[in-house]
Amino acid sequence: MKIHEYQAKQILAQAGIRIPKGSVASTPAEARQAAEGLGGKCVIKAQVHAGGRGKAGGIKVAANPQEAESLAAQMLGKRLVTHQTTSEGVLISKVLVEEAIEVQKELYLGLTIDGQAGVPVMMASTAGGMEIEEVARTEPEKILKASISPASGFLAFHGRRLAFGLGLEPAVMSQATSLMSGLYKLFISQDLSLVEINPLVVTKDGRLLPLDCKLNIDDNAIFRHPELAALRDPGQEDALELQALSLGVRNYVKLDGNIGCMVNGAGLAMAVLDQITSAGGRPANFLDIGTANNTERVVNAFKVFVADTRVKAVLINIFGGMARVDVIAQGMVEAHQQMKINFPIVVRLAGTNVEAGKSILEKSGLKYITASDMKDAAGKVVAVAKR
Numbered sequence: 001m002k003i004h005e006y007q008a009k010q011i012l013a014q015a016g017i018r019i020p021k022g023s024v025a026s027t028p029a030e031a032r033q034a035a036e037g038l039g040g041k042c043v044i045k046a047q048v049h050a051g052g053r054g055k056a057g058g059i060k061v062a063a064n065p066q067e068a069e070s071l072a073a074q075m076l077g078k079r080l081v082t083h084q085t086t087s088e089g090v091l092i093s094k095v096l097v098e099e100a101i102e103v104q105k106e107l108y109l110g111l112t113i114d115g116q117a118g119v120p121v122m123m124a125s126t127a128g129g130m131e132i133e134e135v136a137r138t139e140p141e142k143i144l145k146a147s148i149s150p151a152s153g154f155l156a157f158h159g160r161r162l163a164f165g166l167g168l169e170p171a172v173m174s175q176a177t178s179l180m181s182g183l184y185k186l187f188i189s190q191d192l193s194l195v196e197i198n199p200l201v202v203t204k205d206g207r208l209l210p211l212d213c214k215l216n217i218d219d220n221a222i223f224r225h226p227e228l229a230a231l232r233d234p235g236q237e238d239a240l241e242l243q244a245l246s247l248g249v250r251n252y253v254k255l256d257g258n259i260g261c262m263v264n265g266a267g268l269a270m271a272v273l274d275q276i277t278s279a280g281g282r283p284a285n286f287l288d289i290g291t292a293n294n295t296e297r298v299v300n301a302f303k304v305f306v307a308d309t310r311v312k313a314v315l316i317n318i319f320g321g322m323a324r325v326d327v328i329a330q331g332m333v334e335a336h337q338q339m340k341i342n343f344p345i346v347v348r349l350a351g352t353n354v355e356a357g358k359s360i361l362e363k364s365g366l367k368y369i370t371a372s373d374m375k376d377a378a379g380k381v382v383a384v385a386k387r
Contacts, residue, residue, distance in 0.1 A: 022098030191221030257282025298331020320351025
């Protein structure tokens with residue numbers, strides 16, 4: 001789950017981490033009032049769940065309260081399009097009015113889980129303000145890493161080693177070590193999947209401040225943190241993804257194509273997306289239906305497909321292990337009984353109870369296209385989607 005920058009900074013402050021002065025505003029008048037409280041000059045920052053705000057015009061400097069009000073009026077109620085959003089963009093319903101900082105140095109600091117090593121990893125870089133993915137691709141040597149054992153946690157030497165690698169002066173180095181330690185405690189206690197401060201700045205008066213902050217919460221741990229769940233902003237999330245979540249279809253991500261996909265297993269689902277793209281098509285979604293041994297989940301997945309007006313065809317690729325193919329087939333039949341489905345369906349079934357599943361579909365009288373393997377299925381669904 002994603003939250004806004006201002007919410008992330010409030011959480012940092014509650015954890016004892018120093019943040020820039022500022023307040024959130026929902027109207028131009030509130031933005032002006034906030035700017036007056038900061039002494040005039042300030043920064044107006046659109047609050048959206050997307051990076052790249054600065055390049056897209058979502059971050060502006062105001063010289064005085066009147067300009068702050070004017071800039072907020074230009075942003076609020078508009079949709080911001082960045083490289084991380086769809087072409088529709090995301091709605092700006094709030095802005096963060098923050099003190100203007102005199103920056104001496106911009107840094108990057110991040111904390112996530114190293115999936116390969118199975119431990120938290122803290123990353124730091126002197127390439128602050130840049131997209132860390134681009135830095136990793138073009139200048140990987142600029143990214144410093146410290147793997148942290150869950151048994152011992154974050155230790156002082158981790159912080160000193162990273163701070164030294166960033167070339168920080170001794171007075172700032174102690175601030176950095178304290179900040180890193182606080183971030184790790186927050187990461188663990190709040191079940192976060194990502195902490196990213198970019199940029200982390202050294203000010204001209206020697207302070208170390210998070211100029212921007214992103215916190216992502218592990219969806220699987222939300223039930224343990226009702227106070228964090230309350231921070232969710234449905235207005236920033238895709239309507240189809242929210243519908244899928246409300247129906248219990250948890251592993252659904254909307255994409256920009258027109259071929260719906262229902263697959264069991266995340267790895268297999270990714271492979272299906274690659275096959276569709278390789279065949280010249282564009283997937284409309286990622287959907288890992290998981291171990292779907294109940295027909296309701298299949299029916300609910302079809303409800304999402306029907307709600308997506310872009311979907312021209314659907315590929316169902318099931319390789320049954322713990323998931324039973326006959327249950328998937330029965331779910332398809334029930335979906336057609338409950339709703340009007342106008343798009344063609346390509347089906348590739350294999351694994352547990354596959355013969356029973358095929359029998360259910362044959363007896364149902366449903367019109368569908370069979371495929372022998374994943375490549376065959378991808379080629380067929382792309383062809384019918386184009387027609």
